[in-house]
Amino acid sequence: MQQQLFAVPAIEPVLALIATALVVMGSPGPSTISVTALGSAFGLRRSLPYLAGVIIGTSVVLVAVAAGLASVVLSQPRLAPLLLGLSALYILYLAFAIATAPPLAETPAQALAPGFTGGLLLALANPKAYVAIGAVFAGTQLGLRPELIETSVKTAILLALIVVIHLAWFGAGTAFAGLLRRPLLSRIVNLAFAAALVVTTLSSLRTLW
Numbered sequence: 001m002q003q004q005l006f007a008v009p010a011i012e013p014v015l016a017l018i019a020t021a022l023v024v025m026g027s028p029g030p031s032t033i034s035v036t037a038l039g040s041a042f043g044l045r046r047s048l049p050y051l052a053g054v055i056i057g058t059s060v061v062l063v064a065v066a067a068g069l070a071s072v073v074l075s076q077p078r079l080a081p082l083l084l085g086l087s088a089l090y091i092l093y094l095a096f097a098i099a100t101a102p103p104l105a106e107t108p109a110q111a112l113a114p115g116f117t118g119g120l121l122l123a124l125a126n127p128k129a130y131v132a133i134g135a136v137f138a139g140t141q142l143g144l145r146p147e148l149i150e151t152s153v154k155t156a157i158l159l160a161l162i163v164v165i166h167l168a169w170f171g172a173g174t175a176f177a178g179l180l181r182r183p184l185l186s187r188i189v190n191l192a193f194a195a196a197l198v199v200t201t202l203s204s205l206r207t208l209w
Contacts, residue, residue: 010143017140017154021161024136029128030091030201031058032169034098035119037193039173041101041186042113050119051170057123058162065133066155087125091201094122099194102186128200133158 026032031054038047064070097114114122123129137154144150176189 013140013142014157017136017142017157018161020140021136021158022165025129025132025158025161026165026168027132028196028200029132030126030197031123031129032166033193033197033200034091034094034122035166035170036173036176037098037190037197038113039170040176040193041098041190043177044174046113047170047174049116050114051166053116053119053121054123055119055163055166057120058126058129058166059159061123061126061129062133062155062158062162065130065137066151070130070134083125084127087127088201090121090125091197094118095194095197098197099191101190102183126201128203 035047035051035054038050061070094114101113136158140154142150142153144153
């Protein structure tokens with residue numbers, strides 16, 4: 001019997017992988033909350049560079065997890081706490097920027113939202129990304145051989161889902177933006193997003209520690 005050269009995964013494990021990823025990776029976390037908050041606080045156009053940075057940064061995390069690099073780094077007894085501490089400080093800074101953002105009606109057209117670099121750093125510093133992506137990778141199997149094919153197919157599927165998930169959260173945030181012209185309502189929503197960002201970050205850090 002001739003060996004099959006190109007393995008095609010069955011539809012059931014692929015659907016299981018997608019469902020698991022949407023629940024685990026798509027749940028509220030620092031990256032998803034931040035793109036929603038930035039879209040709400042600064043509007044569509046000024047938040048797009050940040051969104052691109054988050055998507056690319058999260059994709060880098062995915063590749064690092066798939067290659068086993070993330071687990072090696074996080075297993076270092078001295079390096080891991082330092083990186084996690086820096087991650088927490090940066091996310092707290094971003095939460096402050098969101099909480100203090102003025103209403104769109106009062107924001108000058110030239111005012112800058114956190115840009116591409118800010119989104120990239122947030123994604124790379126996001127502790128939930130490592131936990132969630134690692135859980136999806138370890139908890140789902142497509143039944144493909146060799147292992148390199150299995151890993152490559154899972155990575156490709158999850159890369160597409162990273163884009164879909166963040167676009168969905170970003171779309172929700174920009175939909176809010178048009179409604180937040182009143183200063184009091186805008187301040188309440190920005191503070192709520194900032195608080196959610198801090199809470200989800202602390203929850204992720206507790207999981208890693």
